Amino acid sequence: MQEVMADSAPKPVGPYPHARQVGDFLLLSGMGPRAAGQKDIPGVTLNNQEQIVDYCIETQTRQLFANLKAVLTSAGADWEDLVDITVFLTNMDADFKTFNRIYAEYFTDNKPCRTTVEVNKLPTPIAVELKCLAYKPRG
Structure with a gap:
């Protein structure tokens, strides 16, 4: 098993790698739209209590896919190698169509x-x- 960490992706929020190569499979940890090296989250407006007051699912989704691409590239993989994706949305009614x-x-x-x-x-x-x-x- 080999750990994968991508310098161009945001650091994980816990003690785990971005991905792990196990045999011919690459398992990616849960990934969100935080941007590498930034405190602010693209597409998210927070209040003083760090609670979401407004967000743009389109901006978050595009940043999320940039993060996914960064991790895949670091592992020597690409979009074509993805075989299964689980998506977690906090508001299916408002965000599913746009996502x-x-x-x-x-x-x-x-x-x-x-x-x-x-x-x-x-x-x-x-x-x-x-x-x-x-x-x-x-290979």
């Missing part, structure tokens, strides 16, 4: 299996998170 539209822009050729669920809260003040699995045979 789905943006998702379709990024996944035109490769269409991984996908599950989308609504959750009450995520570990940081974000509205979307991904959990991914890629198939990347060792």
